[in-house]
Amino acid sequence: MGDRERRHTRPLGAVFVPHAEVLSAGDLSRALTRMAHEIVERNHGISDVVLIGLQTGGAPIAEALCDRLEQIEGSAPPLGLLDVAFYRDDIGLRPVLPEAVTDIPVDLTGKIVVIVDDVLFTGRTVRAALNALGDFGRARSVQLAVVVDRGHRELPVRPDFVGKNLPTAREEAVDVSLDGVRLGRLVGR
Amino acid sequence: MSDLVAKPEVLGQHLLSISDLEHDALVEHLEVAEAFCEVERRSVRKVPTLKGKVVASLFFEESTRTRLSFETAAKRLSADVLSLAVASSSVKKGESLRDTVETIEAMGIDAVVIRHSSAGAPHQVARWVDRARVLNAGDGWHAHPTQALIDLFTVRQALAAQEGRPSEGTGTELLAGRKVLIIGDIRHSRVARSQIDAYVLAGAEVSICAPGTLLPAGPADWPVTVVDDLDVALSQADVVSVLRMQEERGSGSFVPSLGEFTATYGMTERRAALLKPGALITHPGPMVRGVEISSTVADDERCLVRRQVTNGVPVRMAALFLSLSTPEEAVDG
Numbered sequence: 001m002g003d004r005e006r007r008h009t010r011p012l013g014a015v016f017v018p019h020a021e022v023l024s025a026g027d028l029s030r031a032l033t034r035m036a037h038e039i040v041e042r043n044h045g046i047s048d049v050v051l052i053g054l055q056t057g058g059a060p061i062a063e064a065l066c067d068r069l070e071q072i073e074g075s076a077p078p079l080g081l082l083d084v085a086f087y088r089d090d091i092g093l094r095p096v097l098p099e100a101v102t103d104i105p106v107d108l109t110g111k112i113v114v115i116v117d118d119v120l121f122t123g124r125t126v127r128a129a130l131n132a133l134g135d136f137g138r139a140r141s142v143q144l145a146v147v148v149d150r151g152h153r154e155l156p157v158r159p160d161f162v163g164k165n166l167p168t169a170r171e172e173a174v175d176v177s178l179d180g181v182r183l184g185r186l187v188g189r
Numbered sequence: 190m191s192d193l194v195a196k197p198e199v200l201g202q203h204l205l206s207i208s209d210l211e212h213d214a215l216v217e218h219l220e221v222a223e224a225f226c227e228v229e230r231r232s233v234r235k236v237p238t239l240k241g242k243v244v245a246s247l248f249f250e251e252s253t254r255t256r257l258s259f260e261t262a263a264k265r266l267s268a269d270v271l272s273l274a275v276a277s278s279s280v281k282k283g284e285s286l287r288d289t290v291e292t293i294e295a296m297g298i299d300a301v302v303i304r305h306s307s308a309g310a311p312h313q314v315a316r317w318v319d320r321a322r323v324l325n326a327g328d329g330w331h332a333h334p335t336q337a338l339i340d341l342f343t344v345r346q347a348l349a350a351q352e353g354r355p356s357e358g359t360g361t362e363l364l365a366g367r368k369v370l371i372i373g374d375i376r377h378s379r380v381a382r383s384q385i386d387a388y389v390l391a392g393a394e395v396s397i398c399a400p401g402t403l404l405p406a407g408p409a410d411w412p413v414t415v416v417d418d419l420d421v422a423l424s425q426a427d428v429v430s431v432l433r434m435q436e437e438r439g440s441g442s443f444v445p446s447l448g449e450f451t452a453t454y455g456m457t458e459r460r461a462a463l464l465k466p467g468a469l470i471t472h473p474g475p476m477v478r479g480v481e482i483s484s485t486v487a488d489d490e491r492c493l494v495r496r497q498v499t500n501g502v503p504v505r506m507a508a509l510f511l512s513l514s515t516p517e518e519a520v521d522g
Contacts, residue, residue: 086224091238092515095200096514097200098224102227132236135231135236
């Protein structure tokens, strides 16, 4: 959930209180490097690969993966950013707001699309992203890269590239940034 | 994130007039409209956001662009649109507004877009409906909130472009402190009333200039400055909003002649030349070329009227989305 949505969601004005560090900045950097190598290996290079970061958590992760792919292969794949708010299935059930503008610079027809997000949880964001990407062309294949797979899937979605499998309780919250991964709770004021 | 203060009244609300909006809600409309502008640039210009919702458009007064852009906006969001042609409906048989609205509500409609010649009609409808959200598409002289949102959104985009930065995420910072001058038939203009509320909410300084007969009654109560010297005001303005002479409301009989109005208050080429570099001109349309604005000025690149029309759809998509995407109980929860 992005900042703008959180403003309108109970508990209002909640803050993230961490209780464990799962990955340090160094751990996360090494995990991203490994994931970049896995993307290259799986696709025999990156010639048709397009990275799509999901707004907003997936955006910095996608940029970091893009940099590593450039270091490994010598050229950076196209990088797009997608906000899935308009495709969510919980519109009307909770406050849903777009967090940032979608920017997909290339036609996705025939491409290998790697969806990049910070946390894989219920799978509903990925479902929304798959529907959204359909409006930008028919990809040859779609793969999923996430920093943290925290379980609790509600849809048949599985990641292709994972930074860390992290068993969590449903009410816990996971905070991912390039400074590392922390497990904690959202606490209302 | 601790500085995020909740404004639950942004989502799932009626949109009746700008004066009901908090600053937060204004910003949310502008930012969400930005996201819908991106949808407008795609090859498939449709998102499934409001699939299964039904939007009824009730226009008791004629309109081209407002009706078209509201209905286009609803369709781009995958809502079903029912448009009530008042001329061929039971309204002609003497059905009251209340009965028309109750018929609509009984059919399970989610949103009513209403234009009415009587000020306050959308507010009255909002009191009658139970679950439907009401969006005001213009009521009498009172308010035309989506038009004001379009004007602010278009001006914000143009100002951002002048500074070579994206307008997304700028809130109202580009509008704050700007000098906005509204010229023309302010007395009969619902657009002017909504613009004033919106620009003031965004932190701009608003002044108005019109013949005495076309000034509102009691402008001293408004948060505006009334200026007498149009030429001086023009040379200081960042944004000039030119209003239409509303012949259907008898504007013409408030001035000696339309020719004299044009000479003294029209946006002529001579007056456009007084504007400082970078100043912008808006007009809510439809323009009456040669009366309130000269044809050359209307086609000038400083005049944003065409972009205002283009932005009508994404701004109204944002209004429909913010009103319909969250039921009130989920916010009040």
